[in-house]
Amino acid sequence: MADKQINLPAKLINGGIAGLIGVTCVFPIDLAKTRLQNQQNGQRMYTSMSDCLIKTIRSEGYFGMYRGAAVNLTLVTPEKAIKLAANDFFRQALSKDGKKLTLLKEMLAGCGAGTCQVIVTTPMEMLKIQLQDAGRLAAQRKLMESQAGPNSSVAESLTARPTAMQISRQLLRSEGIAGLYKGLGATLLRDVPFSIIYFPLFANLNKLGQKTPDGKSPFFVSFLSGCAAGSTAAVAVNPCDVIKTRLQSLQRGINEDTYSGIIDCTRKIWRSEGPAAFLKGAYCRALVIAPLFGIAQVVYFIGIGEFLLGFLPSHRN
Template identity: 75%
Template sequence: MLSFSPLFAFSSSLPAKLINGGIAGIVGVTCVFPIDLVKTRLQNQRPGQQVYKSMIDCLIKTVRSEGYFGMYRGAAVNLTLVTPEKAIKLAANDFFRHHLSKDGRGLTVVKEMLAGCAAGMCQVVITTPMEMLKIQLQDAGRLAAQQRKPGIIPPNRLATTNTVLSQRAISATQIARELLHTQGIQGLYKGLGATLLRDVPFSIIYFPLFANLNKLGKPSSEDAAPFYWSFISGCVAGSTAAVAVNPCDVVKTRLQSLNKGANEETYSGIIDCFSKIFRREGPSAFLKGAGCRALVIAPLFGIVQVMYFIGVGEFIMSQSPLKLISD
């Protein structure tokens, strides 16, 4: 009976971990979603058809043409699905770390990477349809601005290369219904391979890097790192992993964008997308939106560590006191 106690302890803490991950996701998305919208629009721009010059230029033009809430186009689907997505990612990592550890000893870097890899593979069940729907809504403003901009594309030439999305598909629910009606469940999972190619390496980099950075701030092996150190470690590890996998994120964004402007090429798969981007736009195209992505991911994962440190989930589940300061 005693041999099962570690597993029981993990299982009993799982709901609290899910709550922590979910709350962190909601808070993070609310704070940084406008920058995520900018990232998607910058990544979808082609040479000679630029509507936005930079992140700041994109934010200003978005507010001017679409209003303040235009920066939150697609946020509803993210807020709805980010809770299970972040909860699965963080809880899965803890689950695999628990089973890869022996006698409570720390994990090797290789095992930390394996746990992160498994967590990344688990989360794409939610991430892929969430990103698929979000990107259509985020990029709609870019296509409209491209149509209005003189000298880029005449209004009558703005084309849609995929007829799945009609003009009336203006919400995530409508887009999802049309995709399910015309393509089935696989329509929502377009770009699954590219999502795996992004999220698995991200988790492989993030979780070991965070664990080792956080370990540097611990007064001793038995003590927890201070609150501020965990926050900084989450930000550094998150931004580093985000920039490292940005080329895969560019490919994923292009593959999942169903609506295209005139003269914007389509792609038959990951290799075709990589090849066309490299040949037509050069290596620098794979860094589009990297700064925005780092600015999105850094606070998001820093907030995650805040939630874990404070113990909001544990408080809700067991009414244990919130840990507001370091021990």
């Protein structure tokens, strides 16, 4: 198995297709996760994922649940492609001696994959979060307006719904390329441990369905393995995801804390909201990641990319 060469273009296609399908299916839950993680004590607009989605539909319409989806759909293809292909690359590089990968080497391969993907993940998530959270901030201002009486400045701010291009241009003008990489450190703290947990766990769960060492597991085994490994890793790194979401949010609600960095953000969340705040949106994130990676692994192991490029299934790892 170690002497087989991976076909990088095929892996990139597989990762891209998987990302597009997965994001389309679970994006509303991801929107709820972002809004739940961003709301702070005293300014709670939503009590749960279902409450968030219901209020979003009522105030913004059905497509309000897909605010920011265009950014995700545009960038998820390179993001997922890099993540999955990089893991394959590092696994192959670490198994050149022909021996079975040890758990440590599987974790190192996952670490490499998580590090590579932040090139795309950081700007994608930064832009997505601004668009996803805009509705929460608008609803909060509307509530404050109804309590304080008519206020023209508040009313005007409700109509200001920036686009991804507007946010990008503004950041590039004011901060340069570094503006799009706001929260890079927190993204690394989330994605590297996620990949270290996810890829070895998936590989070992998926092996349970293999009848022979070189055989492939059935589709349902790959899907369930992706779901189980994805949800486990997602919950494990959720505290880092909360910190990342807070740091990447450019706009704050009424009386909400601002943060200067990872340590400052961690300290303020712990002090004002308690340790439970680091688990905000954890079940939403698990519901997002489970099918996302389940679908990704099924598409990846079916080998649509190889088929499109005219390669036989035997060319897949």
